[in-house]
Amino acid sequence: NAGVTQTPKFQVLKTGQSMTLQCAQDMNHEYMSWYRQDPGMGLRLIHYSVGAGITDQGEVPNGYNVSRSTTEDFPLRLLSAAPSQTSVYFCASSYSKNRGDHGYTFGSGTRLTVV
Protein backbone atom coordinates (compact mmCIF):
# COMPACT_ATOMS: atom_id res chain seq x y z
CA ASN A 1 0.00 0.00 0.00
CA ALA A 2 1.18 3.49 -0.82
CA GLY A 3 -0.58 5.06 2.19
CA VAL A 4 -0.99 8.82 1.81
CA THR A 5 0.59 10.34 -1.29
CA GLN A 6 1.20 14.08 -1.60
CA THR A 7 2.31 15.94 -4.70
CA PRO A 8 4.32 17.97 -5.40
CA LYS A 9 7.08 17.62 -2.77
CA PHE A 10 8.39 21.12 -3.40
CA GLN A 11 6.83 24.22 -4.97
CA VAL A 12 7.78 27.86 -5.38
CA LEU A 13 4.99 30.32 -6.17
CA LYS A 14 4.88 34.01 -6.83
CA THR A 15 2.55 36.15 -4.75
CA GLY A 16 -0.94 36.07 -6.23
CA GLN A 17 -0.56 32.78 -8.07
CA SER A 18 -2.93 29.90 -7.40
CA MET A 19 -2.18 26.21 -7.18
CA THR A 20 -3.54 22.89 -5.94
CA LEU A 21 -1.75 20.54 -3.56
CA GLN A 22 -2.76 16.97 -4.23
CA CYS A 23 -3.45 14.30 -1.61
CA ALA A 24 -4.53 10.72 -2.26
CA GLN A 25 -4.93 7.73 0.05
CA ASP A 26 -5.52 4.09 -0.81
CA MET A 27 -6.62 2.82 2.62
CA ASN A 28 -10.35 3.57 2.22
CA HIS A 29 -10.10 6.05 5.09
CA GLU A 30 -13.19 8.18 5.58
CA TYR A 31 -11.45 11.01 7.42
CA MET A 32 -8.92 13.25 5.67
CA SER A 33 -7.33 16.53 6.73
CA TRP A 34 -4.78 19.17 5.81
CA TYR A 35 -2.27 20.67 8.23
CA ARG A 36 0.42 23.27 7.91
CA GLN A 37 3.61 23.09 9.95
CA ASP A 38 5.54 26.21 10.84
CA PRO A 39 8.64 26.44 13.08
CA GLY A 40 7.76 26.63 16.77
CA MET A 41 4.01 26.46 16.15
CA GLY A 42 3.24 22.80 15.69
CA LEU A 43 0.83 21.39 13.15
CA ARG A 44 -2.29 23.49 12.62
CA LEU A 45 -5.47 22.18 11.03
CA ILE A 46 -6.55 23.95 7.83
CA HIS A 47 -9.53 21.93 6.57
CA TYR A 48 -10.86 18.45 7.10
CA SER A 49 -13.37 16.02 5.61
CA VAL A 50 -15.34 13.22 7.25
CA GLY A 51 -16.39 11.66 3.96
CA ALA A 52 -17.01 12.30 0.28
CA GLY A 53 -18.95 15.52 -0.18
CA ILE A 54 -18.44 16.70 3.42
CA THR A 55 -15.79 19.26 4.38
CA ASP A 56 -15.33 21.75 7.19
CA GLN A 57 -12.92 24.42 8.34
CA GLY A 58 -10.15 23.93 10.83
CA GLU A 59 -8.10 26.42 12.80
CA VAL A 60 -6.50 28.36 9.91
CA PRO A 61 -8.77 28.06 6.81
CA ASN A 62 -8.40 31.54 5.30
CA GLY A 63 -6.88 31.55 1.82
CA TYR A 64 -7.50 27.84 1.24
CA ASN A 65 -10.29 25.81 -0.36
CA VAL A 66 -10.96 22.10 -0.34
CA SER A 67 -13.37 19.63 -1.89
CA ARG A 68 -13.89 15.90 -1.49
CA SER A 69 -15.53 14.35 -4.53
CA THR A 70 -14.13 10.84 -3.89
CA THR A 71 -13.05 8.88 -0.81
CA GLU A 72 -9.48 8.71 -2.10
CA ASP A 73 -8.68 12.34 -2.98
CA PHE A 74 -8.62 15.53 -0.94
CA PRO A 75 -6.96 18.41 -2.82
CA LEU A 76 -6.06 21.73 -1.16
CA ARG A 77 -6.33 24.86 -3.29
CA LEU A 78 -4.48 28.09 -2.63
CA LEU A 79 -6.59 30.82 -4.18
CA SER A 80 -4.08 33.69 -4.28
CA ALA A 81 -0.75 32.78 -2.70
CA ALA A 82 0.74 35.08 -0.07
CA PRO A 83 4.18 34.96 1.62
CA SER A 84 2.40 34.06 4.90
CA GLN A 85 1.43 30.76 3.28
CA THR A 86 5.06 29.69 3.04
CA SER A 87 5.04 26.49 5.07
CA VAL A 88 5.18 22.71 4.96
CA TYR A 89 1.79 21.18 4.24
CA PHE A 90 0.77 17.72 5.41
CA CYS A 91 -2.22 15.65 4.46
CA ALA A 92 -3.44 13.05 6.96
CA SER A 93 -6.10 10.38 6.91
CA SER A 94 -7.76 8.14 9.47
CA TYR A 95 -10.01 5.10 9.36
CA SER A 96 -12.55 6.49 11.79
CA LYS A 97 -13.88 10.01 12.08
CA ASN A 98 -14.72 9.49 15.74
CA ARG A 99 -11.85 7.49 17.22
CA GLY A 100 -8.15 7.47 16.58
CA ASP A 101 -7.58 3.78 17.30
CA HIS A 102 -5.49 3.35 14.19
CA GLY A 103 -3.80 6.70 14.42
CA TYR A 104 -3.66 9.26 11.67
CA THR A 105 -1.48 8.41 8.66
CA PHE A 106 0.45 11.37 7.30
CA GLY A 107 1.86 12.01 3.86
CA SER A 108 5.47 13.07 3.39
CA GLY A 109 4.56 16.75 2.96
CA THR A 110 4.73 19.56 0.42
CA ARG A 111 7.23 22.32 1.08
CA LEU A 112 5.77 25.54 -0.34
CA THR A 113 7.60 28.82 -0.71
CA VAL A 114 5.76 31.98 -1.77
CA VAL A 115 7.99 34.82 -3.00
Added chain:
Amino acid sequence: EDQVTQSPEALRLQEGESSSLNCSYTVSGLRGLFWYRQDPGKGPEFLFTLYSAGEEKEKERLKATLTKKESFLHITAPKPEDSATYLCAVVSYSGGYNKLIFGAGTRLAVHP
Protein backbone atom coordinates in the same frame (compact mmCIF):
# COMPACT_ATOMS: atom_id res chain seq x y z
CA GLU B 1 -9.53 26.76 24.54
CA ASP B 2 -7.94 23.37 23.88
CA GLN B 3 -4.16 23.55 24.14
CA VAL B 4 -1.11 21.30 24.10
CA THR B 5 2.30 22.32 25.46
CA GLN B 6 5.41 20.20 25.09
CA SER B 7 8.64 20.49 27.04
CA PRO B 8 11.51 20.75 26.67
CA GLU B 9 11.70 22.27 23.18
CA ALA B 10 14.98 20.47 22.60
CA LEU B 11 16.82 17.72 24.44
CA ARG B 12 20.31 16.39 23.94
CA LEU B 13 21.18 13.00 25.40
CA GLN B 14 24.15 10.71 25.40
CA GLU B 15 23.52 7.21 24.11
CA GLY B 16 22.14 5.15 26.99
CA GLU B 17 21.05 8.18 29.03
CA SER B 18 17.35 7.72 29.84
CA SER B 19 15.00 10.69 30.02
CA SER B 20 11.37 11.81 29.65
CA LEU B 21 9.51 14.20 27.40
CA ASN B 22 6.47 16.05 28.74
CA CYS B 23 3.15 16.89 27.12
CA SER B 24 0.69 18.93 29.18
CA TYR B 25 -2.78 19.50 27.82
CA THR B 26 -6.01 21.38 28.35
CA VAL B 27 -8.99 19.90 26.58
CA SER B 28 -12.69 19.74 27.33
CA GLY B 29 -13.23 16.01 27.59
CA LEU B 30 -10.18 14.02 26.50
CA ARG B 31 -11.02 11.63 23.67
CA GLY B 32 -7.48 10.49 23.08
CA LEU B 33 -3.85 11.56 23.17
CA PHE B 34 -1.40 10.67 20.44
CA TRP B 35 2.38 10.52 20.27
CA TYR B 36 4.12 10.81 16.91
CA ARG B 37 7.71 10.70 15.76
CA GLN B 38 8.83 13.00 12.95
CA ASP B 39 12.12 12.69 11.09
CA PRO B 40 13.52 15.65 9.10
CA GLY B 41 11.76 16.10 5.77
CA LYS B 42 9.12 13.49 6.54
CA GLY B 43 5.59 13.35 7.84
CA PRO B 44 4.76 12.38 11.43
CA GLU B 45 4.76 8.65 12.15
CA PHE B 46 2.20 7.26 14.59
CA LEU B 47 3.58 5.81 17.83
CA PHE B 48 0.87 5.53 20.50
CA THR B 49 -2.71 6.39 21.41
CA LEU B 50 -3.71 6.77 25.07
CA TYR B 51 -7.31 7.21 26.18
CA SER B 52 -7.56 7.28 29.96
CA ALA B 53 -5.53 8.33 33.00
CA GLY B 54 -3.27 5.54 34.19
CA GLU B 55 -2.92 3.99 30.77
CA GLU B 56 0.56 3.02 29.58
CA LYS B 57 1.89 1.75 26.26
CA GLU B 58 5.34 0.56 25.25
CA LYS B 59 7.24 0.11 22.02
CA GLU B 60 10.89 -0.87 22.08
CA ARG B 61 12.71 1.82 24.11
CA LEU B 62 9.65 4.09 24.33
CA LYS B 63 6.96 4.11 26.98
CA ALA B 64 4.04 6.53 27.03
CA THR B 65 2.00 7.28 30.14
CA LEU B 66 -1.07 9.44 30.75
CA THR B 67 -2.46 11.39 33.69
CA LYS B 68 -5.45 13.74 33.81
CA LYS B 69 -3.28 16.74 32.92
CA GLU B 70 -0.22 15.44 31.10
CA SER B 71 1.49 12.65 29.27
CA PHE B 72 5.09 11.51 29.40
CA LEU B 73 7.16 9.79 26.78
CA HIS B 74 9.91 7.90 28.57
CA ILE B 75 12.96 6.93 26.54
CA THR B 76 15.05 4.16 28.09
CA ALA B 77 18.68 3.72 27.04
CA PRO B 78 18.24 5.73 23.83
CA LYS B 79 20.26 5.10 20.69
CA PRO B 80 21.27 7.62 18.00
CA GLU B 81 18.48 6.31 15.76
CA ASP B 82 15.96 7.62 18.30
CA SER B 83 16.94 11.15 17.30
CA ALA B 84 13.83 12.86 15.91
CA THR B 85 11.13 15.36 16.81
CA TYR B 86 8.43 13.88 19.03
CA LEU B 87 4.95 15.35 18.69
CA CYS B 88 2.05 15.12 21.10
CA ALA B 89 -1.56 15.70 20.03
CA VAL B 90 -4.94 15.56 21.73
CA VAL B 91 -8.30 14.81 20.20
CA SER B 92 -10.60 17.79 20.48
CA TYR B 93 -14.32 17.37 19.88
CA SER B 94 -16.23 20.29 18.41
CA GLY B 95 -18.88 20.81 15.78
CA GLY B 96 -19.73 17.12 15.89
CA TYR B 97 -16.31 15.88 14.83
CA ASN B 98 -12.93 15.08 16.27
CA LYS B 99 -9.85 17.15 15.45
CA LEU B 100 -6.23 16.73 16.44
CA ILE B 101 -4.57 19.62 18.32
CA PHE B 102 -0.76 19.36 18.20
CA GLY B 103 1.98 20.62 20.45
CA ALA B 104 5.08 22.24 18.94
CA GLY B 105 7.19 19.15 19.57
CA THR B 106 10.41 18.18 21.34
CA ARG B 107 13.56 17.84 19.21
CA LEU B 108 15.59 14.95 20.58
CA ALA B 109 19.23 14.43 19.68
CA VAL B 110 21.00 11.30 20.92
CA HIS B 111 24.77 11.32 20.58
CA PRO B 112 27.03 8.25 20.62
